Amino acid sequence: MSEAEFACIDCGENYPPNLPRWRCGCGGPLEVEPNAVFTRESLASRPTTLWRYREAIPIQDDSNIVTMDEGMTPLVSIAHSGMEILCKLDFLFPTGSFKDRGATVLMSKMKEWGLAQVLMDSSGNAAAAVAAYAARAGIECDIYAPASTSQAKCAQITAYGARLHKIPGPRAASTAVAMEAAKERFYASHFWNPWFNHGTKTWAFEVWEQLGFTAPNAVVAPTGHGSALLGAYLGFSELLRAGYISELPKIFAAQAARCAPMVQMWEENLEAVPEITPEETIAEGISIAAPVRWKQMIEAVRESGGCFISVEDETIPPLLREFGAKGVLMEPTSAVAFAAAGLLREQGKISQSESVVVPVTGHGLKAADKLEKLMSV
């Protein structure tokens, strides 16, 4: 493959994509831009994995691909709030969440960079995904996670052979300790390294194929660091540039009201992420007070004609019960986007005639202990 562009979002500084780097010298986040695209005609004969979109995934050499044949998850229609929501069952991945989309690409890049050891921080799903794919790649992996992380998630992370470090304090404390440790080992952060979102973007490609090579009118993504949101934006943007779709879907970003810095930025038109003190939310997977890629997120939502929206924790349990009783068991974090879809419909931001896709980002089995309590009401 031809080389991708690898540059800073803030200052525009360029870097060679063949050398390990997770942040610009100026402190800004980096982005990578593939300079190729697949042809629509070639897809029919390719394997049913996300690597069918090979040209769009910025990995240089096929021999570095670390994969478990992941991708092409189901798209299932479920009636909710007077509309038909197309649910992308994006928990049907080896580790039980859509983060595997990002991890297969990120760990392929880590392998391409020849790294033998990496570390990262996460509250659960991204850690499990990176740990599993690091295991497949034969790369040693250290994970920093809040001491409050559920035992089941901890068990999963260590099952993949990663070393788990439990860090007292809020989620941000784990990031701080990880960044300190990153002076010694490469920081395989799913939000700092842009390769991750060039994996998550494949959900947009799949939706486009599943809808007969068209884009939906809208997508709603649960949003913390923004890997589902930015994945949608990157994927649909590349389809648009290739002339495969005629416009972007409206991209809506859903946050839990108890930790909604991006909603505040959007509504108050702020130039920087506000300092907030997040309250505890059952949507733990998107409880991110200081997202790194806020600028990209704002631009993506603005360009697409969507908005940021917050939902109250109280709306989540009834939603989990409703979708469960329709055959789809999701983890509480995923429910935030479905609750938001209902609100957007009420507010008229999604009309009845519009097609809307919402990813089910994590399996309900990831939170079996909580579900029991939440669903017994």
Added chain:
Amino acid sequence: MSEAEFACIDCGENYPPNLPRWRCGCGGPLEVEPNAVFTRESLASRPTTLWRYREAIPIQDDSNIVTMDEGMTPLVSIAHSGMEILCKLDFLFPTGSFKDRGATVLMSKMKEWGLAQVLMDSSGNAAAAVAAYAARAGIECDIYAPASTSQAKCAQITAYGARLHKIPGPRAASTAVAMEAAKERFYASHFWNPWFNHGTKTWAFEVWEQLGFTAPNAVVAPTGHGSALLGAYLGFSELLRAGYISELPKIFAAQAARCAPMVQMWEENLEAVPEITPEETIAEGISIAAPVRWKQMIEAVRESGGCFISVEDETIPPLLREFGAKGVLMEPTSAVAFAAAGLLREQGKISQSESVVVPVTGHGLKAADKLEKLMSV
């Protein structure tokens, strides 16, 4: 579609497949035989779900299909015991186990029969699958499960809106109570109704496609009631009859030594299932003392040139750790087939040059509580 044959395995009595029935008048189990097959050429343009094998699935009318776009699970190579095992990640289904293959077809048939209410018994995975697809079909569902069933599995079953009845005593007690209740409602049993295995057989079709339209030399299936085993046999037999493969793979059936009635039947050449008192095993999903379809299982294994084999509980935890550290987290029951594959290799029943496929039948997340204990050693 043309009508399938629907007849008793024991006495040969024929029944019309358009009328609800789960057992022959003589008490024997029924089998259904589709009289069509898909063409190899047509597959490339079909959706990537198990319903791509439409002609081979004995449902009359497309409008009755109850689906969540399930199927076409990954096939991943993992080195183990001096061989490369092709792991079919058959836990990548909406409810977290391969039982969804059976449930999508069984509940489609229940819908085709116009049933509004069904019941069944299971220790967990089949119950979750039937409950989820009943929910999709809008069919009321009662589940009878042992009182000892883990809380997480119970939470999953009720999350799908099924009514759960916890029955004291061993697994067989749940079956007995369910069969009594089946005088009032249809018994949607996954082992009595043959439609279930005509769903599980699609794993054979997928493997055949994934191996470039060839059969592997051997498959090893964890075996209780035999839905993975009989699925393999039905699927590969249909491919053989259609001339799509030249011989069956050897089919090996793995049981936990603590509950291995089929191994005893096989080794002692018995004419009936022996009365055994099963000991508690960590392979709870295949702890079945009196399998209904024993005759079919014996014939399948014999015809294919395989055998029945038992493995000790003690071999399971190291295996869970080994595969976890290679990126695949499975529930303990699934590990029985991998342990058996290693034994078969040692015994020379699978040679080094032979390709072997083993399904990972259930997600490790299904047993997060147990994994923690099992993997911490």
